[in-house]
Amino acid sequence: MGQFSTEHAQQLLHNKFVVILGDSIQRSVYKDLVKFLQEGNCLTELQLRCKGEKTFLKDTLVEGGVLEEMHNGETYREVRQYCSDHHLVRFYFLTRVYSDYMESILSDFKSDHQPDVLxxxxxxxxxxxxxxxxxTQYRSNLETLFSRLREVLSPDCLILWNTSMPVGFRDTEMPELVKHNLRWDVIDGNFYSSTIAHLYDIDVLDMHYHFRLELPNRCKDAVHWNQLAHRKCTHILLSHIAKAWGVQLPQVPQEKLPLIGSYCPGYTSFDEPSPHIRGEFSFLPGQPLMVVNGMPGFAPFHGNYPKAPAPPRGPYPFHGMNIMMNFAPHPPFPPMNFGYFPDHKKLNDHNSLPMRRPIKQRDGQIHPYHILAPLLSRIY
Known part of the structure; x- marks a missing residue:
């Protein structure tokens, strides 16, 4: 992943038309990209929480939002667009992967400019x-969507399907009492979407994998993410776009990275600096936590910690220590009989592989368990 700055992002997307489609998480991806194209600061808590506002950092609300009725139903619409002298970024809010509304969006692409990145x-x-x-309907809609994208969009358009980030349980939910396990459904949905996208030669960015260890940056609703996670997501997207276009990834030296961003108490997981971080790097003393290109801000520590003299070593390990003094004498453990283990049988039938839900066969293959050798993977 490259270390992008605002100048690098502006140069990479110079005279490019970028379209982002999806839910509220994708709306935050759009907002962070728009802000990164103008300045290096991360999004604030208010900017992440707002939806349907008339303007956001010089962009325009084209359709839906406060111009119509605000609600959380399946018919909610929101179309935003940021247009500058050399950049055009548009966002469509989706409540379903394929529907009549998606067909209207594709008709816009037919009659209007074709996007360079989707x-x-x-x-x-x-x-x-x-x-x-x-x-079942989700898999059918995915196949219809990807086939329609290949029919409508230009071959030069870079289509990126990014999987959903990890979701969790809310504080008021008991996992054993939840009938609809959204966490497992998202994992299954990511598997089906990435597999079907691979069949249609569409690039897949596995955001679920990239953010599997970033759970402290997830909000309290267990679905949305804070500004640090979205800035990292922007860097991942820009890095993949640069690789797809053959552009060398920028590598900014760590000492030249400016301290940028703002601190949002209660919204990030870094409310207070940890007093246990000692050594080569430490948090900035006496200041709120800042952000360096979407990562927690660190500063080199130039102090000298007092070193205590090491205890004398004995002639052998544990010299002078009675390591068995806290253990009472006991008889030897009896031999344990684990029973008979049958020999492992080679599984030749791919249809009998253990899966939570079966996937539809296409062209005689079941991905990702059986892939022909010349077929290269497009899942990143």
Whole structure:
């Protein structure tokens, strides 16, 4: 992943048309990209929480939002657009991966300019709002969407399907009492979407993998993410776009990275500096936590800690220590009989692989368990 600055992002997307489609998480991806194209600061808590506002950092609300009725239903619409002298970024809010509204968006691409980059994701609404327990309709809609994208968009358009980030349980939910396990449904949805996208030669960015260890940056609602996570997501997207276009990734030296960003108490997981961090790096003393290109701000520590003299070593390990003094004498353990283990049988039938839900066969293959050798993977 490259270390992008605002100048690098402006140069990479110079005279490019970027379209982002998806839910509220994708809206935050759009907002962070728009802000990164103008300044290096991260989003604030208010900017992340707002939806449907008339303007955001010189962008325009084209359709929906406060111009119509504000609600959280399946018919909610919001179209935003940021246009500068050399950049054009547009966002469409989706409540389903494929519908009549998606066809209207594709008709806009037919009659208007074709996008250079299309970033799309739709999973949480599909698996949670339409009573599609087996995800049958979701898989069918994915195949229809990807086939329509290949028919409508130009071959020069870079299509990126980014999987959904990890979701969790809310503080008031008991995992053993939740009938609809959204966490597992999102994992299944990511598997099906990435597999079907691979069949249509569409690039897949596995955001679930990239953010599997970033759970402290997830908000309290267990679905949305804070500004640090979205800045990292922007860097991942820009890095993949640069690699796809053959552009060398920028590598800014760590000492030249400016301290940028703002601190949002209660919204990030870094409310207070940890007093246990000692050594080569430490948090900035006496200041709120800042952000260096989306990562927690560190500063080199130039002090000298007092070193205590090391205890004398004995002639052998544990010299002078009675390591068995706290253990009472006991008889030897009896031999344990684990029973008979049958020999492992080679599984030749791919249809009998253990899966939570079966996936539809296409062209005689079941991905990702059986892939022909010349077929290269496009999942990153």
């Amino acid at each position: 970033i799309i994701n739709s999973c949480i609404w599909d698996v949670n709002r339409y009573n599609d327990i087996e995800l």
